[in-house]
Amino acid sequence: MLCLATGKAASKELERIDQLFFSYANNSSGLIDPEGIESFCSDLEVDHTDVRILMLAWKMQAEKQGYFTLDEWRRGLRALRADTIVKLKKALPDLEKEVRRPSTFEDFYTYAFRYCLTEEKQKSIDIESICVLLDLVLGSRFGPQVDYLVQYLKTQTDYMVINMDQWKGFYRFCTEISFPDLSNYDPDSAWPWILDNFVDWMRAKQG
Amino acid sequence: MVLHKFGEKLYSGLVGTMTLHLQEMAKTIEAAQGNLFLEELNRKWNDHNKALQMIRDILMYMDRTFIPSNRKTPVHELGLNLWRDNVIHSSKIQTRLLDTLLELIQKERTGEIINRGLMRNIIKMLMDLGSSVYQEDFEKHFLEVSADFYRAESQDFIECCDCGDYLKKAERRLNEEIERVSLYLDSKSETKITNVVEKEMIASHMLRLVHMDNSGLVNMLIDDKYEDLGRMYNLFRRVPNGLPTIRDVMTSHLRETGKQLVTDAEKLKDPVEFVQCLLNEKDKYDKIINLAFSNDKTFQNALNSSFEYFINLNPRSPEFISLFVDEKLRKGLKGVSEEDVETILDKVMMLFRYLQEKDVFEKYYKQHLAKRLLSGKTVSDDAERSLIVKLKTECGYQFTSKLEGMFTDMKTSQDTMQGFYAAYAAELGDSPTLVVQVLTTGSWPTQPSITCNLPAEMSALCEKFRSYYLGTHTGRRLSWQTNMGTADLKAIFGKGQKHELNVSTYQMCVLMLFNSADRLSYKEIEQATEIPSSDLRRCLQSLACVKGKNVLRKEPMSKDIGEEDAFFVNDKFASKFYKVKIGTVVAQKESEPEKQETRQRVEEDRKPQIEAAIVRIMKSRRVLDHNNIIAEVTKQLQSRFLANPGEIKKRIESLIERDFLERDSSDRRLYRYLA
Numbered sequence: 001m002l003c004l005a006t007g008k009a010a011s012k013e014l015e016r017i018d019q020l021f022f023s024y025a026n027n028s029s030g031l032i033d034p035e036g037i038e039s040f041c042s043d044l045e046v047d048h049t050d051v052r053i054l055m056l057a058w059k060m061q062a063e064k065q066g067y068f069t070l071d072e073w074r075r076g077l078r079a080l081r082a083d084t085i086v087k088l089k090k091a092l093p094d095l096e097k098e099v100r101r102p103s104t105f106e107d108f109y110t111y112a113f114r115y116c117l118t119e120e121k122q123k124s125i126d127i128e129s130i131c132v133l134l135d136l137v138l139g140s141r142f143g144p145q146v147d148y149l150v151q152y153l154k155t156q157t158d159y160m161v162i163n164m165d166q167w168k169g170f171y172r173f174c175t176e177i178s179f180p181d182l183s184n185y186d187p188d189s190a191w192p193w194i195l196d197n198f199v200d201w202m203r204a205k206q207g
Numbered sequence: 208m209v210l211h212k213f214g215e216k217l218y219s220g221l222v223g224t225m226t227l228h229l230q231e232m233a234k235t236i237e238a239a240q241g242n243l244f245l246e247e248l249n250r251k252w253n254d255h256n257k258a259l260q261m262i263r264d265i266l267m268y269m270d271r272t273f274i275p276s277n278r279k280t281p282v283h284e285l286g287l288n289l290w291r292d293n294v295i296h297s298s299k300i301q302t303r304l305l306d307t308l309l310e311l312i313q314k315e316r317t318g319e320i321i322n323r324g325l326m327r328n329i330i331k332m333l334m335d336l337g338s339s340v341y342q343e344d345f346e347k348h349f350l351e352v353s354a355d356f357y358r359a360e361s362q363d364f365i366e367c368c369d370c371g372d373y374l375k376k377a378e379r380r381l382n383e384e385i386e387r388v389s390l391y392l393d394s395k396s397e398t399k400i401t402n403v404v405e406k407e408m409i410a411s412h413m414l415r416l417v418h419m420d421n422s423g424l425v426n427m428l429i430d431d432k433y434e435d436l437g438r439m440y441n442l443f444r445r446v447p448n449g450l451p452t453i454r455d456v457m458t459s460h461l462r463e464t465g466k467q468l469v470t471d472a473e474k475l476k477d478p479v480e481f482v483q484c485l486l487n488e489k490d491k492y493d494k495i496i497n498l499a500f501s502n503d504k505t506f507q508n509a510l511n512s513s514f515e516y517f518i519n520l521n522p523r524s525p526e527f528i529s530l531f532v533d534e535k536l537r538k539g540l541k542g543v544s545e546e547d548v549e550t551i552l553d554k555v556m557m558l559f560r561y562l563q564e565k566d567v568f569e570k571y572y573k574q575h576l577a578k579r580l581l582s583g584k585t586v587s588d589d590a591e592r593s594l595i596v597k598l599k600t601e602c603g604y605q606f607t608s609k610l611e612g613m614f615t616d617m618k619t620s621q622d623t624m625q626g627f628y629a630a631y632a633a634e635l636g637d638s639p640t641l642v643v644q645v646l647t648t649g650s651w652p653t654q655p656s657i658t659c660n661l662p663a664e665m666s667a668l669c670e671k672f673r674s675y676y677l678g679t680h681t682g683r684r685l686s687w688q689t690n691m692g693t694a695d696l697k698a699i700f701g702k703g704q705k706h707e708l709n710v711s712t713y714q715m716c717v718l719m720l721f722n723s724a725d726r727l728s729y730k731e732i733e734q735a736t737e738i739p740s741s742d743l744r745r746c747l748q749s750l751a752c753v754k755g756k757n758v759l760r761k762e763p764m765s766k767d768i769g770e771e772d773a774f775f776v777n778d779k780f781a782s783k784f785y786k787v788k789i790g791t792v793v794a795q796k797e798s799e800p801e802k803q804e805t806r807q808r809v810e811e812d813r814k815p816q817i818e819a820a821i822v823r824i825m826k827s828r829r830v831l832d833h834n835n836i837i838a839e840v841t842k843q844l845q846s847r848f849l850a851n852p853g854e855i856k857k858r859i860e861s862l863i864e865r866d867f868l869e870r871d872s873s874d875r876r877l878y879r880y881l882a
Contacts, residue, residue: 123864165863165870172875190833190876193856 014074016083021073032068043085044092051136052092055099058111065118100141106171112137113167124161127153134170142174152198159194166192180206214273221266225286229255229293237299245307248300249328252290259286291336295344304329308345309352316356316383327391334393346396350403353384357407365412369422371435377408378438401445410446417456424456428495436499450505458509461492465517469524478523479539482531486554489514515561519849525568526802528558533575536591537584548590556597563849567809569606572598574652576610580617581644581691602846612650620644627675634671641668645676646688658687659712659738662719689713690742698758701778708758709788713738713746718758721776729772744768749789755782756789810854817850817858825868825880833859833876 024036032040041048060076062068068076080095082088099108112133116125125133131150139146149170153162169192177185180202187196232251239247263270263282270282280288294300308329311321333341357380364373381404388397409416416439417424427435443449468474468488474481492510500506518524532555540548562568579585592614599607624642628635661669673685692712696719699705710718716736720727727735733743747768751759760777761768820843825831831839836859837852844850859878862868871877 163860163864165860168870169875188834190856190859190870190878192860193853196853196856 013081013083014078017074017077018070020077020083020085021068021070025070030070032073034066037066037068044089046092049136051140052096054112054115054136055092055095055108057115058099058108059095061111062115065115109137109171110164110168113164124163125167126161127159130162130167138171138174142179145174145179148180148202149198152201156194156197156201158197162194166194169195214269214277217266217269218273218277218279221262221282222285222289225262225289226293229289233294233297233300236294237297244303245325245329248294248304249325249332251294252328252332255286255290259283262286287336291340295333295336295340301344305344305348309349312349312387313352313356315387323390330391330393338393341393346393346399349396350399353400354403354407357404358411361408361412364408365415370416370419370424370439371422371427371432373412373416374435374438374442377404377442380404380408381442405442405445409442409449413443413446413449413452417452424453425460428457428460431491431495433495433498436495437501440500440503450503453500454506454509457506458513461510461513462516464488465513466520469517469521475521475523478527478530479534481527482555482558485514485518485558489554489557511561514558515563518558518561519563522564523802525562525564526571528555528562529568529571529575531555532572532594533579536579536586536594538586540586540590545589548587549593552590552594552597555594556601559598559601563845564809565602565846566812566848567805569598569602570652570805570809570812573610573613576613577651580613582693609650612647616646616650617644623676626679627672630675631671635668638664638668641665641672643672643676645685656688656690657737657739659689659716659736661687661689661712661716665715665719689716700758700776700780704781705785706780706782707786709786710750711746711789713742714750714789717743717746717750721759721774725775727774729768729770729774732774747772747774751777753789756787758787758789809848813848813850813854814858816844816847817855818862820844820850821855821858821862822867822880825878829880830871830877832874833878836878 021032024032024040026033026036037053038048041050041053046052056076057068059079060068060072062072062076077083077088080088080091082091098104113125116129116133117123131153134146134150153159159166173191173195182199182202185191185199187199232255236244236247236251259282263286266282273279274281279285295304308326311326315321330341330345333345360380361377364376368376381401384400384404385397388394388400392400424436424439426432427439439453440450443453465488468484469481474484489510496502496506496510521527532552535551535555540551543551559565559568576591579591585591595607595610595614598610620643623645627643660666669687676685677683689712694710694712694715696708696710696715697705698708698718708718713736716738717732720732720735724731729743729747732747733740736743738746747759747761748766749756751757751761751774752766752768757777758780760775762773762775817840820840821836824836824839824843837855840855841850841852859868863870863878866881868878869881871879
């Protein structure tokens, strides 16, 4: 009986999650498209560029930027145990805490990069977008590093785009290297070349 | 007496009698005056020896039976011991003997003649009394006194002699001591006394000698003082750290002068002279090491590493070495015997070995060879091929196959031209002669170029050739490299002067225009020929602005070509020669932009080589850390060029991006090969 009850409750919950999905979805494509996301964000009272939307997308493991499929929606909302906008709003602080846990953050961080790859076979992201993304995901934790890195990325001319290896390198750099003295940076270890250059640039700046 | 058990009495009687007798002897010896002392000692020693011989013979029975069984000292030895204790060690003789001996040696050292025979006998006596007597009563003191003597003497010498003289003196002293030992000392003393001389005269003053102002090692090297250098080498070899001291000074001097040489702005103006200076420097030191340093391997290595160091300080060395070869193969080797040619080429190859950026040399070599072949300017085919064989040995087949391709093209082109003229002889009549060299793309350092407009009679001929060539070689594409050709023109000037002009294809195109015009503006020429403007300027400059070669006249007269200039045939052209070669104004060395372009091409060519090396290494190692991969790639490529670690890193990252490699998920210094 108990089993049945929870089963029933679960199916009820799923029904409400689906209902919520369809209230934002585009009727012809069956997806929540950028327009749907916009109205979803305004109901949630969160800006669509807010990092928490990226966290939601991560929780849903959304594949394509600007779109949620029904499967993704279900995956995310069930995990958050939220079937209404109100519950979802309440779940956000916990979601944020979960993402900020070191064990999950790296997964979220690489997900953020992949999420921005919009084209088939695209492997790297332009500097402009990378700067925005860096600020979004690392800005609150590594403010000074991100500020300098963004400043450097915008002035350097060696690279037009950033790939996953470099992206991962940025995060490791923030977590491992003492900043701003850079005392434990060893250019002979395998840091991506762009970080060698960044460090040179920083040191020149510091005189 | 022994038989009657009086052995003990006999033995002690012998000891007593001999002791008394020797004490008497000692007294007479002591009484000897001055120089006679040693002679007296020697005489008494001989007497004692003779007496001892007889006593031993007489007491032979005791010697054989009583003495061994009673563990007494044998007669002869007893006699020597008693002599030692009563004579040599008598208080009045012991020190006098030592002083006399040392005094005599001192006299001999200061040039006096002494009685060496007597010395030898006395020293022999000391040695007969046992090696400990020789060492304790003479050798120990001898060595001490010698050390004092040489310490003082070397101090005097070093104050007043130059390095060469000092070394001569030291060498002489050393030989004297060796001679002294052979004449009257124990041969075991030789190493001991030479050690003293070496320590006092060489080791203590080594640095001061090497660095002596105006006469030290550096001056000897500069002035090629083979004898002095050889002496220094042989003397310094005897002391610890001697040779490294010479080697280090030589190395730092060589590096310093080499560095000055390769950065000397004057020398850089003439690449041939620059390389000649390097070769002279190498010859100079080869000779020094051969004549003075007995071909010491460690010195040769020091020489090589010094050259490698400073040659690579100048990034243009590869270009200059190739230019040197170019000059030699164009004219420098005319009339030189085959052996001498080989010697020069071998020397060039030796410099080539020092280069870190061999690929840069190869790039220039290819360019220069191409120019030589196309202009027919090479002096000797044998010399060209010999150098290619040498390069093949050094760099392998890959590089030289392109060069060999160039030679093949030249040969094939000759045959093609023969075929062409055989087929078209009748049809062509008296039209100009065309010589085409068909160059395989890839083998030659061709640059994509715009074909300029050829004169009508030439372009018709070119078309004929094209159809002939493509008729026998279907599927090929021909494009004309008008920037590389030459032409011979017959020209008649105003007063009927006839000349044959040897010009470039571009110059030919310009000159032909004047067959149908008297005056042409720069613009008109540019329009008619479509020669790229920088080339056109150089071409007009060489036709109108070079004295003695100015077949054209320009208005206004000036050294540079302006867009508004007008050109005329120079009716007053005059030359002593019937054949006039009009060169193109070209910088022989590369200009700054050309240099950068070549550099860029070199860098581009290196990328795939670095990547290939990384992949080769990772394929066999599967997992490797960053530092090791850098080291292995550098090692694999060093026969070609010195790979920049930063560039290797970039190539690794590019391979990661293309999924050939991945970074280990936990240790980011490890790379994994993805099959």
